[in-house]
Amino acid sequence: MTSAPLISARDLRRTYNVKTAGGWFSPTAELKAVDGVSFEIRAGETLGLVGESGCGKSTTAKLVLGLIPATSGSVVFEGKPVTADRKRAWREQRRRMQMVYQDPLGALDRRLPVGVQAMEPLDIFNEGTKAERRDRMLSFFDAVGLPRTSVDRYPHELSGGQRQRVVLARALMHRPSLLVCDEPISALDVSIQAQVINLLKDLQAQLGVAYLFISHDLKVVRHVSHRVAVMYLGRIVESGRPEDIMRAPAHPYSQALISAVPSARARGKGRIVLDGDPPSPVDVPNGCAFHPRCPLATDRCRKDTPELRPFDAERLVACHRAGMRIASLDGAAA
Amino acid sequence: MVDPLIRIDGLTIDFDTGRSSIRALHELDLEIKKGEAIGIVGESGSGKSITWLGALGLLGSRAHVSGSVRLDGREILGLGEREMAAIRGKRIAMIFQDPTSSLNPVHRIGRQLVESLVIHRGMSERSAMAEARRLLERVQIAAPSQRLSEYPHELSGGMNQRVMIAMALAGEPDLLIADEPTTALDVTIQAQILEVLKEMRRETGMGLVIISHDLGIVAELADRVMVMYAGRPVEVSPVDRIFDAPRHPYTRGLLAALPEIDGTLERLVAIPGQVPEPHALPPGCPFAPRCAEAKAEICNAAIPAMRTVGTDHAAACEMIHGSTTARQRVLAVA
Numbered sequence A: 001m002t003s004a005p006l007i008s009a010r011d012l013r014r015t016y017n018v019k020t021a022g023g024w025f026s027p028t029a030e031l032k033a034v035d036g037v038s039f040e041i042r043a044g045e046t047l048g049l050v051g052e053s054g055c056g057k058s059t060t061a062k063l064v065l066g067l068i069p070a071t072s073g074s075v076v077f078e079g080k081p082v083t084a085d086r087k088r089a090w091r092e093q094r095r096r097m098q099m100v101y102q103d104p105l106g107a108l109d110r111r112l113p114v115g116v117q118a119m120e121p122l123d124i125f126n127e128g129t130k131a132e133r134r135d136r137m138l139s140f141f142d143a144v145g146l147p148r149t150s151v152d153r154y155p156h157e158l159s160g161g162q163r164q165r166v167v168l169a170r171a172l173m174h175r176p177s178l179l180v181c182d183e184p185i186s187a188l189d190v191s192i193q194a195q196v197i198n199l200l201k202d203l204q205a206q207l208g209v210a211y212l213f214i215s216h217d218l219k220v221v222r223h224v225s226h227r228v229a230v231m232y233l234g235r236i237v238e239s240g241r242p243e244d245i246m247r248a249p250a251h252p253y254s255q256a257l258i259s260a261v262p263s264a265r266a267r268g269k270g271r272i273v274l275d276g277d278p279p280s281p282v283d284v285p286n287g288c289a290f291h292p293r294c295p296l297a298t299d300r301c302r303k304d305t306p307e308l309r310p311f312d313a314e315r316l317v318a319c320h321r322a323g324m325r326i327a328s329l330d331g332a333a334a
Numbered sequence B: 001m002v003d004p005l006i007r008i009d010g011l012t013i014d015f016d017t018g019r020s021s022i023r024a025l026h027e028l029d030l031e032i033k034k035g036e037a038i039g040i041v042g043e044s045g046s047g048k049s050i051t052w053l054g055a056l057g058l059l060g061s062r063a064h065v066s067g068s069v070r071l072d073g074r075e076i077l078g079l080g081e082r083e084m085a086a087i088r089g090k091r092i093a094m095i096f097q098d099p100t101s102s103l104n105p106v107h108r109i110g111r112q113l114v115e116s117l118v119i120h121r122g123m124s125e126r127s128a129m130a131e132a133r134r135l136l137e138r139v140q141i142a143a144p145s146q147r148l149s150e151y152p153h154e155l156s157g158g159m160n161q162r163v164m165i166a167m168a169l170a171g172e173p174d175l176l177i178a179d180e181p182t183t184a185l186d187v188t189i190q191a192q193i194l195e196v197l198k199e200m201r202r203e204t205g206m207g208l209v210i211i212s213h214d215l216g217i218v219a220e221l222a223d224r225v226m227v228m229y230a231g232r233p234v235e236v237s238p239v240d241r242i243f244d245a246p247r248h249p250y251t252r253g254l255l256a257a258l259p260e261i262d263g264t265l266e267r268l269v270a271i272p273g274q275v276p277e278p279h280a281l282p283p284g285c286p287f288a289p290r291c292a293e294a295k296a297e298i299c300n301a302a303i304p305a306m307r308t309v310g311t312d313h314a315a316a317c318e319m320i321h322g323s324t325t326a327r328q329r330v331l332a333v334a
Helices: A057-064 A088-096 A114-124 A130-143 A148-152 A160-172 A190-207 A218-224 A242-247 A252-259 A299-303 B050-055 B081-087 B109-121 B125-138 B144-148 B157-170 B187-204 B215-221 B239-244 B249-257 B318-333
Strands: A007-019 A028-041 A046-050 A072-077 A097-100 A178-182 A210-215 A227-232 A235-240 A309-312 A315-317 B006-016 B021-032 B037-041 B063-071 B092-095 B175-179 B207-212 B224-229 B232-238 B307-310 B313-315
Touching: A007 A057, A028 A046, A028 A057, A028 A072, A028 A235, A046 A057, A046 A218, A057 A072, A057 A178, A057 A210, A088 A097, A097 A160, A114 A130, A114 A148, A114 A160, A130 A148, A130 A160, A130 A190, A160 A190, A190 A210, A190 A218, A190 B249, A210 A218, A218 A242, A227 A242, A227 A252, A235 A242, A235 A252, A242 A252, A252 B187, B006 B050, B021 B050, B021 B063, B021 B232, B037 B215, B050 B063, B092 B157, B109 B125, B109 B144, B109 B157, B125 B144, B125 B157, B157 B187, B187 B207, B187 B215, B207 B215, B215 B239, B224 B239, B224 B249, B232 B239, B232 B249
Parallel strands: A046 A210, A046 A227, A097 A178, A178 A210, B037 B207, B037 B224, B092 B175, B175 B207
Antiparallel strands: A007 A028, A007 A072, A227 A235, A235 A315, A309 A315, B006 B021, B006 B063, B224 B232, B232 B313, B307 B313
16 A cells, blocks of 8 residues: 555545425435545555446546546546646546446447447547557557458447457557546457456556446456445445455445356255345435345444444455345255 | 157258358257256257247248157148247247337337237236236236236336236247347346246246257256257257266357356457358368367268267267277277
C-alpha cells in the first residue's frame, strides 16, 4: 500500500428523482442508485464488481468515468479529480480511462469497416501521421488476436468474439491505464468467453492496464480479479480477495449469492435460497437493506445501517452478523 | 420394452432462405422416457431450441421439418393445427427465456391462467379461478389471490417466470420443455426457479427437457445430457458421466473452458476458433477445424455417426473409436 492508487472513489452517491405511481401530480421519490461507494484500484490491478441487476454496478462505472455527475462524493484518477463537465481536462483524462460494454454490435457502427472505427480514437486526438495511426491500429489488432485482413471488414461480417476484440483494440488505442469493462463477455458463447477472459489477462500482463470489471457472473469475476466488491442495493456489502470471499463469504448476501451459482463440478451441493426479490431502490428498507431477505437478521439489523468495516486483514464487510453462516437447504452449512 | 414418452427419429430442419435452403438440424435421434429429465447443452446455433420448436410445429412455413416425432408411439409431425394445439400445452408444455414476452401484457395474470385451464382441463371459469390460485401457491408465489388480479408488468421477472411455470402446469403435462428458463434472471432468483422446477418434478413426476448453455444448471436438473454442436448431437450420456468422463473432444473442451467457483485457479483452456455458420459447415466432422485431436484423413472424410462408447453413453467422434481399438490392441498384446 505504498504507492498511490491509480483511481480512488470516495463515498460516491447518485440519486435520481422518480415519479411515484399515480399520475402527473404524484409526489416524486428518491431512487438511490449508488449510495456511498468507496474503493481504490492500483495500477495494473483488477477490481471485480459483482451484484444483481439494479444493485448500482453500472451506475458506479459511469460515475467513475465522469459520464454522469455524482450527487456527492469524489473520484480521483492519476492524482486529478474526475469531473463530469466534459471540458478539456476531462477529455484528456478520458484518453487514459476507457470503457468496454456488453454488446459489441451496439458499440460499433454498422456502416464503417472495423479498422476505421478502431483508429477513430487516434483520429479524434489527431495523434501522429495517418500512417503512424494505421500502424498503431494494426499492432493492436495483433495484440487482441485479430487477423490484419479483418480491418476492412464490417461488424456484421465478424463473429461476436471478434467484434468484442475490435472494441477492446479500440479501447486500448490510447494505451489507457484503466479500462472499465461492463459485462464484457456476457453476450458471448461459452467457448468464446474463455478466449476473451484469457485475452483480458494477457493484455493486462503486457500493457499493465487496470480493470474495473463489472459482472453478474461470479465464476468469471473470480478468474480475472485481484480484488472483489459485492454490491447490494447501491452499497458495497463485502470486499476483499476473491479466494477469501468465494471460499468463506462473510456477508449473508455474499453467502447466498455464491451458493446460488450452479456448478458442474460441485453437483448436489447445498444451496441457500433467499425469499423474495431484491427491494426497489426507491424504497430501500431501513437499517440494513438486506434484512428483509436475510435469515440471520436481528432487531438491530432492522434499525442500524451497518458500515463497511474491517473483518480480517484483507476484508471489509458491512454486516452486524458478519461471519455467521446461513444454513443451506439441505441443512448443512454452505 | 416400454414405449418411450417421446421418440424422435432423423429429425431434420431446413430453412428456406429464398435462393437456397439452410439445414439447421441434421437427423437428430432421441428418446425420452416417462418422467425423465434430459438436459440439452450447446452454444447458439447448435440446434438445441430449434429441435423442440420443430417437433411441436412452432417454426412457421419457411421451415421444412422432416423425420419422425412420436408421442406415446403416435406420430405427431405433420398433424393439423387443431390436433397439435391439443398436444401443446396439454401433453407437452414449453416455457421460454423471457417470461414477460410470453405473457400477454394487457390481461391480468388470473385471466391468462384461467384461459389455459378452461382450454386444457375443460373447467368452468369459477373452478378455474380457484385452481389458478392453487397453481400460484404451488410455484410459491406469495399472496396468490392478489397476484391473480395484477398485470405482468406489476410482477418481477422471477415472479413472471413462476407464473409461466404455473401456466405450463395447468394442463398437467407429461413433459415440460424449459428453454433457458433462468437466463434472463438474477442468480438468487435463478436459484429460486431451479428449486421450483425440482419441486414440481418431485410432485407431478412429469418429464423435463432443460435447454441451457449453462452446464451447471443442466448438471443440477437433468438425469441425462445431450451435447449439441452445429446442428448435431455429439454426445449423449447419463449426467454424471458427461461431467466425470466426457468422451467427445467438444464436451471436454467446453468443460475445460468453464470458469469455476472453487478449486484451484488455473488458466482457462479456450477452444480456438468459432462455431461454423450453418451454411458453411466444414466437410466431415463439424468440430474438426477447432479440435486439437482431429486427424485430417479421418475427421474430414465423413461426418461421424453416434456410436456407443459405454453404458447408455454415445458419442459422435471417429477418434474415440480409433483410440479404443488401439487400446484394445494394447490390452490384447499385454
